[in-house]
Amino acid sequence: MRWRQGRRSTNVEDRRGSGSGKRRMPGGGGMKIGGGAGIIVLLIGMYFGVDLSGLVGTGGSTTGLSQTAPQSSGQSPANDEATEFVKTMLAYNEDVWTPLFKQFGKTYQPPKLVIFDGGVNSACGYTSSAAGPFYCPGDYQVYIDLNFFRELQKMGAGGDFAQAYVLAHEVGHHVQNLLGVSMAVQKRQRSVSKIESNKLSVLTELQADCYAGVWAHHAHKNNSQLLEPGDLEEGMNAAAKIGDDALMSAAGAKVRPDAFTHGSSKQRQEWLYVGLNTGDPNQCNTLS
Template sequence: MRWRKGRRSSNVEDRRGDSSGMGGGLGNLLALAPLLLRSKKGWLILAALAVFYFFFDGNQLFQDGPPQPASVDSGQPGAPGDEVAEFVSVVLADTEDTWSELFRAAGSQYTPPKLVLYEEMVRSACGMNSAAVGPFYCPMDSRVYLDLRFLNDLQQLGAPGDFAFAYVIAHEVGHHVQNLMGVSEKVQQARAQSDKVTANRLSVMLELQADCFAGVWAFYAHRDRQLLEPGDLEEGLAAAAAVGDDRLQQRSGRTVSPDAFTHGSARQRSHWFGRGFESGDVNQCNTFAGLDD
């Protein structure tokens, strides 16, 4: 992607290394808690660690943690994390430009989300989450939450490249767009009144629409600002397929079970992302009409 000259967003909230964001040492402490609480000795160890953390610089205890995220340019681990954070800021800014214009054309006003960078664990209005859940959007506080090391996870899933990461960010922003449109609330209400299979199906529809919205953003990023380079679209399609439920079930050694899908198959996800990119039309993202595509 041609991202280095792009505008930086003012809506990035960096909680990396911030104990109030529950990252760093405290995140590790919380991760150990369930195991330690099983015994009396574990209680004593947990209490000692808590005292050390709060009265001394407990983060030093965990400083030799996971490696820095991979570079958005080279794809090699060990690049400075701030370069990746800068990339995220540019992508977020570009989604702001795209959706602001689309909302304006529809006679409405776009309120951009905040994007929170964190490490390991984070507290949101949707509760406590670890980085293991991957990037997520919380409609209750209108924030996207992202651990930059997810870029390494994408590479391990077979989806390297800067635009693969941009697709993930744009997908989460797509959930924010759904929230502003009232789609998320309607789906949540319908899921609460449905059986598990139907609830999963509704979740798939919602996720595929966010994929399509990510494609719509990519259309304008390419047409109006020439951010995309040759091969970027293929990276996005590969990333959409890599996080398909069937691929993830297979990677975990499970039997593929469509009734358990919550995000859509590899084919569905790449199809809807591609549909948004080809049309640049939000009206083409009606995934609720059916899932046969």
């Protein structure tokens, strides 16, 4: 990606080295994950997740997890390349979604990006770095431990566009929150079975994938050919690597479609492509 000449967003808070990772539970406790299903959810969250606590209840956190978090380097430079990269990608997201919302008579309220290491407290509770990047609907903020990019590389989903896809996916959840999708899904999930709730989660995640594609379509068009040869392949490869079926297989677990919460590799690739190809948010109607 030709990103280095892009502007840097100032809507970023760097909490690395601030002690923000100290575990603190919000009032009312939080969602606990454990057992076999919890391992599957953890793997999905670790490699490309969103903090779903905001969709399945008020408050919540991914507690009781045994996965080891990515190791921090112990440094928190304010201008290292990964930091500059996510600041630039956030700016590109702001520059795409602001006019798109305006076209539909709405005002885009950009999310704040919080960079942390080890773990972080949010309106959704405490979350370990092991859960991966996430969006908290309760405070309108995206959270990321930049060591996560190393984990992407290890699982064969590296590359700058794959990393940009990670951030754009989380911003896609912010778009859903602004449009009222998150609240509608949350309300519906409370009245259906676990299997039906999982299906709703899949549709929500696929829409965020499609929105990530919409972002890339316009960012490339508006910024002097931002994407380079090979970038789209990186994105499709990342979508395949973080499909529920791929993650379950990699974990040695039986592939159970009824336990999917993010979608299969094929589904994630298909919806990312819809957004990339059309650039039209109205085409991302997975929940219709």
